[in-house]
Amino acid sequence: NYRMTNLAAALGLAQLEQFTQLLELRRENAFHYNRLFADHNLIVTPAEKPWAKNSYWMYGIVISGFDSELRDRLINDLAHEGIETRPFFSPLHRQQVLRDKSRACTEITVAIDIADRGLYLPSGPRLCAEDRVRVAETMIKLIGQYTLNEISL
Numbered sequence: 837n838y839r840m841t842n843l844a845a846a847l848g849l850a851q852l853e854q855f856t857q858l859l860e861l862r863r864e865n866a867f868h869y870n871r872l873f874a875d876h877n878l879i880v881t882p883a884e885k886p887w888a889k890n891s892y893w894m895y896g897i898v899i900s901g902f903d904s905e906l907r908d909r910l911i912n913d914l915a916h917e918g919i920e921t922r923p924f925f926s927p928l929h930r931q932q933v934l935r936d937k938s939r940a941c942t943e944i945t946v947a948i949d950i951a952d953r954g955l956y957l958p959s960g961p962r963l964c965a966e967d968r969v970r971v972a973e974t975m976i977k978l979i980g981q982y983t984l985n986e987i988s989l
Contacts, residue, residue: 859891861961865968866892869957872972873897878979878987895959896924899979901987904952911955913978919971924954 840848851858866882873879880898884890899907904923911921927947957971 858961861963862892862895862959863890865959865961865963866890866895868965868968869895869897869959869972872968873976876976876979878902879975892959894956896954896956898950898954900953902953903988906982906986907953907955909982910975910978914971914974917974917978919958919974921955921957924951924956926951 870881873881878900880900882890882892882896899910902910907923911923914921927944929944930948930951957975958967
């Protein structure tokens with residue numbers, strides 16, 4: 837039974853009334869993050885094609901040269917700085933519910949690589965300019981503290 841409750845419907849309608857404004861706030865966050873990371877060659881920001889408009893439901897970046905261990909260390913270090921992030925979603929074959937039922941998926945190396953190096957940054961519509969700058973500066977500072985021996989370029 838997937839029928840929506842009256843309360844859920846009312847909440848959904850209220851969100852739809854603000855859809856355009858919320859979408860623009862998320863896109864503004866992404867635009868500013870892209871600008872803040874533009875000169876940092878290890879941070880790969882989301883691409884947007886001319887024929888598509890990204891909603892930036894989440895703002896995800898990939899760190900060149902990182903592996904899952906170093907990405908997790910960055911997430912932990914950011915948390916100690918009061919910045920909440922999360923790793924990219926795992927490919928389906930790695931998710932517990934499907935792990936035992938799926939075939940060996942060694943051929944999906946791109947999905948595995950991106951999942952191991954990616955993380956989502958704060959990007960909600962209430963994020964202000966100072967928050968974006970703090971997140972970007974803290975990330976760049978932390979990445980710079982990792983030695984080149986830890987980053988496989």
